[in-house]
Amino acid sequence: MTDLFKNRLKKLRNELGIRYSEAVLITKRVNYMYISGFTGTSAIVYISENRAVLLTDFRYVEQATSQAADFEIIQYSGSAFDKLNQLIESDSIQTLYFEDRDVTFYEYDEYTAKLKVEVFLPLGKTIEKLRRVKDQWEIELIRGAVDVADKVFLHILPFIKPGVAEIELAAEMEHHMRRLGASGPSFDTIVASGQRASMPHGVASEKKIEAGDVITMDFGALYKGYCSDITRTVFLGNPDKELARIYKIVLEANQKGLEAVICGIAGRDVDDVSRQYIADQGFGDNFGHGLGHGVGLEIHEEPSLSMRADLLLEDGMVVTVEPGIYVPGLGGVRIEDMVVVNGAKADILTKASKELLVL
Ligand SMILES: [Mn+2]
Structure with a gap:
C-alpha cells in the first residue's frame, strides 16, 4: 500500500518538475485522498522537493497518522497559515502551486495576503490527469x-x-x-x-x-x-x-x-x-x-x-x-x-x- 502512495507522490513531483524552493498545496478532498490516502474532510497537503506533510486539526490527527503513513502529520488549530509559513520558511519556498480549480476567490486573497511566498502558480489539472x-x-x-x-x-x-x-x-x-x-x-x-x-x-x-x-x-x-x-x-x-x-x-x-x-x-x-x-x-x-x-x-x-x-x-x-x-x-x-x-x-x-x- 505504501508503495502506491510513494509512487503517486513521485509522479506528482515529476509531473510538475518540483525543484528546490518550490512546493504544492493540495486542498481538494479527492486530490489529497489520492495523493496521501487520508479520507477525512479537513486537510491541507504540502509537498516540496523533500517533504510530504499533511496538516489537519485535532479531530483528524489519529486518522491521518494511520491513513497517510508516508506523510508527516502536523496539527493546527484555528488557521493553518502559521504552520504553513513555518514549512515555507524552513524549505525556503518561493513558488507555491495551489489548486486554482478548487480554491475560492476569497481563499486566494487570503493565500496572497498571508503566505510568505513570492509566486503563486496554478496547479491546474495535474492531479486529475494522474487520476485518469x-x-x-x-x-x-x-x-x-x-x-x-x-x-x-x-x-x-x-x-x-x-x-x-x-x-x-x-x-x-x-x-x-x-x-x-x-x-x-x-x-x-x-x-x-x-x-x-x-x-x-x-x-x-x-x-x-x-x-x-x-x-x-x-x-x-x-x-x-x-x-x-x-x-x-x-x-x-x-x-x-x-x-x-x-x-x-x-x-x-x-x-x-x-x-x-x-x-x-x-x-x-x-x-x-x-x-x-x-x-x-x-x-x-x-x-x-x-x-x-x-x-x-x-x-x-x-x-x-x-x-x-x-x-x-x-x-x-x-x-x-x-x-x-x-x-x-x-x-x-x-x-x-x-x-x-x-x-x-x-x-x-x-x-x-x-x-x-x-x-
Ligand atoms: Mn453517468
Missing part, C-alpha cells in the same frame, strides 16, 4: 462500488409496484447501499417514471408509479471512496409499443458503444458510434447528452466520451457508456454500464441484466 488511469487497487474498489449498485438493482425490483412513490424507491435503494457497505449514494438517486422518464436527470419525486409506466433508475454507490454509476430502465406492466422499440435501439446503441471502447480511440469517436446509430434510427434529436464520462473518486471525471472529447482512451481508464432517447410527453430510456479500458475489448464492470424487463 486507475491502478489495480483502484479498479478493485470500483468493482466493489459497481457490485453494490448491481445488488441494489436486484433488490429494488420487487418494490416497484403501482402506488409506490419514486422517492420511496430511491430511499430504499440508498438504504440498501448502506447495508452493503457503501457510505452513501455517489449522487442523488434518479428515479424517473412515466412521462418524467423523458427528463435525463429527473431526480426522484413524489410521483407515484403507475401501471404501464417506464421507470428509469440512475444511481450509484460511494464505496471506500470510489463511485459507481449505473442506469437501468424497466417497465411496470406491458410497455408502450414505441417505448419498447426505443428500448431496443438504446440497448443496441449501448452495446455498440461498449464495443467501441478500445485502447487508443478518442472519446468523441466512441460517442459517435452510439450517436450515429441512434440518429440512423430517427432519434438523433432525442439524445442530447454525451455518451459517457470517467468515474473514480468523483462521479464525473476525465476522460469524457462526448462530441468534443479528443483525449485518447488508455488501458486502466474507467468510463460509463450511457446512451439514452428522451421523448417529451412519452417518456425515455437510458442504459448505462461502467467499463475499464483494456486493449481491444473493454472489461465490463456492470453485471445487472439489460434484457427488457416487464414487472
